[in-house]
Structures are given as C-alpha cells and as structure tokens.
Amino acid sequence: MAWYEKLAIVVGMVLFMECFAWATHKYVMHGWGWxxxxxHHEPHQGAFEKNDLYAITFAVIVLVLFVVGLRWPPLWWAALGITVYGGIYAFVHDMMVHQRFGMRWVPRRGYSKRLLQAHRLHHAVKGKEGGVSFGFLLAPDPVKLKRKLAERHSR
Ligand SMILES: [Zn+2]
Ligand SMILES: [Zn+2]
Structure with missing residues (x-):
C-alpha cells in the first residue's frame, strides 16, 4: 500500500468514527444502552464511571481489528484510525471537557471553546430523553443548541 492510501484510510476512519460516535451516543447510549x-450524566465520586465500560468495549473491538489486520493491512490502518479518534476523544472529552485526570485547561475562544460549550449543553439535560448535541468533534453552534433546548422546555 502507498502512504497516501494508508493516510486516506486513517483520516477517513476518523471522520467515520465521528458519525459512528454520534449515532451510537444518540441511539444506543441514550437508548437501550442508557x-x-x-x-456519565450524573455527578459521581471516584475516578471511574460505569460509562467507561463503553471505552473498554471499543478498545477490545479495536484490538481484535488490529490482530485480524495483521493479515489484511487495510483493516490494520482502519484500526489505527479508530485508535486516533479514540485518543482525540479521550483527550478532548474526558480531559478537557470533564477535567478528568487532573487537567485544568479551559479554552476561552475559538473552536475548542465552541466544542466545550456544545458538549456542556449535551449535559444540560440530565435524563435519557430530550438531549441535544450528540456528536463530538463537529460541534454545532451553541446559540442554536440553546434555542433548541429552550424550545423543548417551553413545550
Ligand atoms: Zn449523553
Ligand atoms: Zn460528557
């Protein structure tokens, strides 16, 4: 495989994973996987939460993909793309937004601020239903999200 084919698979998988994460979050995690x-939607003590089982499940799946990918390289590169997305997600979602593992950096402008606000608005709804902003790296405009939340509450 040429380097650009590998790169295309990795970048493609990162983008695919954002859609996959959005769908899983909306239909599984806020569905039968609630x-x-x-x-993750409740205040809690301790370093871990039950929601981390999702991260563990995905890690196991990706490990299997890596092993199978030893025989079929495109799959190995796809697994790497998933791992890259997982790494970005852990860093931005867990460390930056939820300040886990002792990170205390709060972005005050630019896209990272928008991302933070969009995810905070996801957490503005405590229950399973009626939430907004299920995606992650593609953060919708917080102003629009707030309007959407306000509309739902006035109904
Ligand atoms: Zn959620
Ligand atoms: Zn969160």
Whole structure:
C-alpha cells in the first residue's frame, strides 16, 4: 500500500468514527444502552464511571481489528484510525471537557471553546430523553443548541 492510501484510510476512519460516535451516543447510549451511560450524566465520586465500560468495549473491538489486520493491512490502518479518534476523544472529552485526570485547561475562544460549550449543553439535560448535541468533534453552534433546548422546555 502507498502512504497516501494508508493516510486516506486513517483520516477517513476518523471522520467515520465521528458519525459512528454520534449515532451510537444518540441511539444506543441514550437508548437501550442508557444503563451504562447514565453514570456519565450524573455527578459521581471516584475516578471511574460505569460509562467507561463503553471505552473498554471499543478498545477490545479495536484490538481484535488490529490482530485480524495483521493479515489484511487495510483493516490494520482502519484500526489505527479508530485508535486516533479514540485518543482525540479521550483527550478532548474526558480531559478537557470533564477535567478528568487532573487537567485544568479551559479554552476561552475559538473552536475548542465552541466544542466545550456544545458538549456542556449535551449535559444540560440530565435524563435519557430530550438531549441535544450528540456528536463530538463537529460541534454545532451553541446559540442554536440553546434555542433548541429552550424550545423543548417551553413545550
Ligand atoms: Zn449523553
Ligand atoms: Zn460528557
């Protein structure tokens, strides 16, 4: 495989994973998988939450993809793309937005601020239903999200 084919797979997978994460978050985690995800919408003590089981599950799946990918390189590069997305997600979502593992950096402008606000608005709704902003790296405009939330509450 040429380097640009590998690069295309990795970049493509990162983009695909954002869509995948959006769909999983909206339809699985806020659907039949709420049992695990609920912990992420509640205040809690301790370093871990039940929701981390999702990260562990995805890590196991990706590990299997890497192993199978030893025989079929495109799959190995796809697994790497998923890992890159997972790394960005852990850094931005867990460390920056939720300040886990002792990180205390709050972005005050630019896209990272928008991303932070969009995800905070996701957490503005405590329950399973009626949430907004299920995606992650592609953050919608916070002003629009607020309007959407306000509309739902006035109904
Ligand atoms: Zn959620
Ligand atoms: Zn969160």
């Amino acid at each position: 049992g695990w995800h609920k912990s």
